[in-house]
Amino acid sequence: MNYLDFEKxxxxxxxxxxxxxxxxxxxxxxxxxxxxxxxxxxxxQLLRDLYKDLTPWRKCQVARHPDRPxxxxxxxxxxxxxxxxxxxxxxxEDLAVMGGLARLDDKPVVVIGHEKGHDTKTRIxxxxxxxxxxxYRKAIRLMDLADRFxxxxxxxxxxxxxxxxxxxxxRGQSEAIARSxxxxxxxxxxxxxxxxxxxxxxxxxxxxxxxRVLMLEHAIYSVISPEGCASxxxxxxxxxxxxxxxxxxxxxDLMKLGVIDAxxxxxxxxxxxxxxxxxxxxxxAIGKALGELSGKSxxxxxxxxxxxxxxxxxxxxxx
Amino acid sequence: xNWISNYVRPTINSxxxxxxxxENLWTKCPECGTMLFHRELKDNxxxxxxxxxxxxxxxxxxxxxxxxxxxxxEVPVPAPIPDPLGFRDQKKYPDRMKAAQKATAEKxxxxxxxxxxxxxxxxAAAQDFDFMAGSMxxxxxxxxxxxxxxxxxxxxxxxVFTAAGGARMQEGILSxxxxxxxxxxxxxxxxxxxxxxxxxxxxxxGGVTASYAMLGDVQIAEPxxxxxFAGPRVIEQTIREKLxxxxxxxxxxxxxGMLDRVTHRKKLREELILITRMxxxxxxxxxxxxxxxxxxxxxAAPAAGTAPA
Ligand SMILES: [Zn+2]
Numbered sequence: 001m002n003y004l005d006f007e008k009x010x011x012x013x014x015x016x017x018x019x020x021x022x023x024x025x026x027x028x029x030x031x032x033x034x035x036x037x038x039x040x041x042x043x044x045q046l047l048r049d050l051y052k053d054l055t056p057w058r059k060c061q062v063a064r065h066p067d068r069p070x071x072x073x074x075x076x077x078x079x080x081x082x083x084x085x086x087x088x089x090x091x092x093e094d095l096a097v098m099g100g101l102a103r104l105d106d107k108p109v110v111v112i113g114h115e116k117g118h119d120t121k122t123r124i125x126x127x128x129x130x131x132x133x134x135x136y137r138k139a140i141r142l143m144d145l146a147d148r149f150x151x152x153x154x155x156x157x158x159x160x161x162x163x164x165x166x167x168x169x170x171r172g173q174s175e176a177i178a179r180s181x182x183x184x185x186x187x188x189x190x191x192x193x194x195x196x197x198x199x200x201x202x203x204x205x206x207x208x209x210x211x212r213v214l215m216l217e218h219a220i221y222s223v224i225s226p227e228g229c230a231s232x233x234x235x236x237x238x239x240x241x242x243x244x245x246x247x248x249x250x251x252x253d254l255m256k257l258g259v260i261d262a263x264x265x266x267x268x269x270x271x272x273x274x275x276x277x278x279x280x281x282x283x284x285a286i287g288k289a290l291g292e293l294s295g296k297s298x299x300x301x302x303x304x305x306x307x308x309x310x311x312x313x314x315x316x317x318x319x
Numbered sequence: 320x321n322w323i324s325n326y327v328r329p330t331i332n333s334x335x336x337x338x339x340x341x342e343n344l345w346t347k348c349p350e351c352g353t354m355l356f357h358r359e360l361k362d363n364x365x366x367x368x369x370x371x372x373x374x375x376x377x378x379x380x381x382x383x384x385x386x387x388x389x390x391x392x393e394v395p396v397p398a399p400i401p402d403p404l405g406f407r408d409q410k411k412y413p414d415r416m417k418a419a420q421k422a423t424a425e426k427x428x429x430x431x432x433x434x435x436x437x438x439x440x441x442x443a444a445a446q447d448f449d450f451m452a453g454s455m456x457x458x459x460x461x462x463x464x465x466x467x468x469x470x471x472x473x474x475x476x477x478x479v480f481t482a483a484g485g486a487r488m489q490e491g492i493l494s495x496x497x498x499x500x501x502x503x504x505x506x507x508x509x510x511x512x513x514x515x516x517x518x519x520x521x522x523x524x525g526g527v528t529a530s531y532a533m534l535g536d537v538q539i540a541e542p543x544x545x546x547x548f549a550g551p552r553v554i555e556q557t558i559r560e561k562l563x564x565x566x567x568x569x570x571x572x573x574x575x576g577m578l579d580r581v582t583h584r585k586k587l588r589e590e591l592i593l594i595t596r597m598x599x600x601x602x603x604x605x606x607x608x609x610x611x612x613x614x615x616x617x618x619a620a621p622a623a624g625t626a627p628a
Contacts, residue, residue, distance in 0.1 A: 162529075164553045164556075165549075166566070168549075169547055169548065169549060169566075169567060170575055171575070172533075172575070173529070174529040174533045174547065174548040174577075177498075177529035178498075178528075178529050178532075179533075179534070181499055181502050181529075181530065182502050182505070182506065182534060185499065185502055185503060201486075201495060202495070202498060202525075202548065205499060206529075221492060222491065222492060223488060223491055223492060223494050229488055233409065233488060234408055234409060246406050246407060247404075247491045248404045249492065257403070257404075306503045309496065309499040310464065312496050312500065313403060313457050313460075313490075313496060314399070314400070315400065316402075316403035
């Protein structure tokens with residue numbers, strides 16, 4: 001279990017309970033269960049309190065938690081017949097973006113998502129979930145495929161943002177992102193997006209211009225990272241708490257702003273505490289959203305999607 | 320349109336502008352250091368007369384030289400709700416807005432206009448780098464949508480001059496949502512089969528580049544313009560190496576296939592007339608299309624199609 005800085009008191013209590021039980025295992029006849037159970041209860045209460053009202057900055061920390069389920073975990077658990085399709089047919093395969101065919105409740109769909117990796121090796125392979133132009137161009141290709149064969153598109157968003165690299169710029173990541181957003185807007189099939197962790201700037205929006213945009217309870221979605229915003233507007237990257245607050249990047253604020261359509265609740269203590277329950281909840285939410293969209297004509301799906309984005313922001317936080 | 324509206328009004332306008340005495344009559348070229356007299360610089364479209372360095376040009380000044388006789392009508396842009404997030408950093412967003420409005424005498428960071436360019440009816444939009452670095456928030460999104468709607472309604476091409484230092488962070492996620500919103504605007508034009516031409520000026524960065532700037536049917540940049548998604552400083556910090564000379568400049572992007580053309584500001588109007596007329600399948604532009612003004616009128620703007628402007 002990886003603890004976040006604000007979970008330190010929790011780590012102490014859970015650590016103590018664990019120590020007691022370890023002691024009891026070594027010393028037969030020693031009864032610690034009552035004491036340990038009391039600690040468990042205390043820990044549970046503390047966890048509840050900590051997560052009841054997370055500050056925006058703490059949400060950022062939770063959204064980036066290394067133990068949170070990632071794109072690959074959702075694909076493995078929710079979809080059957082997962083058949084990854086690779087490459088942009090132009091330059092490379094981008095492992096920061098997973099994409100392919102799969103079935104959700106037996107119905108074929110195209111799945112696209114950012115994958116951050118789970119250890120040093122896979123994180124480097126996946127470029128920490130930061131797509132290069134090839135990632136967007138692969139997604140464009142797969143969205144076109146979905147469109148031609150009438151398959152709904154499901155995207156899972158979890159990226160710090162586009163990759164600020166030399167090659168990424170040389171190979172036109174601006175154009176790739178713009179084209180990907182445009183492709184989302186043209187889809188004549190249902191498109192559902194779930195922001196499962198970090199929705200970082202243009203790298204996120206390129207796959208998130210959907211009919212339904214859902215967000216996990218503690219996920220974040222922002223035009224810039226709080227650190228980046230702090231260093232520009234406060235001239236001090238350490239002011240990320242203030243920036244996180246001001247940016248309104250939580251699922252709750254985005255719901256008020258009308259930028260997202262629904263919030264998927266997380267288990268107490270965040271998705272990392274009960275990965276299976278989180279994945280199941282996300283699966284149900286995707287199924288529900290796709291159900292609502294099924295039967296709509298291509299024209300209607302395109303028109304609704306455009307209207308949705310054109311109307312966005314008209315009423316501010318009162319939406 | 321007769322010569323009175325074409326020539327007299329701009330002359331009057333220029334008389335008025337002549338009356339203002341700017342505090343600073345001289346501008347130093349940031350590239351070559353030459354001191355340039357303000358009128359000379361203005362007549363040269365803010366391009367250094369000594370080294371051709373393109374300095375920023377405000378939307379109104381650009382439109383005065385883009386549209387025939389300097390005549391254009393502003394297309395109204397619906398005002399978004401102010402300060403949608405109640406944003407406050409070291410300053411309150413409404414205070415930053417007020418300061419920007421006072422400093423620029425403009426409402427916001429984009430101006431939309433319609434009129435004729437070489438007798439070709441067009442709609443044009445230009446981003447104002449002087450207004451909070453041309454940053455894209457709800458207003459710029461609304462301006463792009465208004466421009467596209469007007470172009471579609473009147474079956475005219477849309478020409479957009481981009482310039483942006485980045486997102487309007489004070490509008491948070493709503494500034495990010497302008498990427499899809501402005502893309503919807505572009506889609507309106509594509510669907511109506513109307514030319515959508517982008518002119519990328521220095522600097523065009525961030526979400527603007529990664530949305531409407533890079534979706535043009537034809538994409539032209541001004542010389543030496545910085546055009547990127549992530550800025551050079553961010554990249555250098557990430558890869559920890561120095562970037563090559565000219566990286567992310569217009570000429571570099573042209574070499575890498577990201578642009579159709581790099582065009583000197585003084586040649587731009589002429590080129591835009593040729594391109595829009597061909598795409599609209601209109602007749603070739605006729606030089607001297609307009610009746611010559613009487614010598615006494617002393618036109619401030621050159622006749623359409625006869626002089627590069
Ligand atoms: Zn110069």
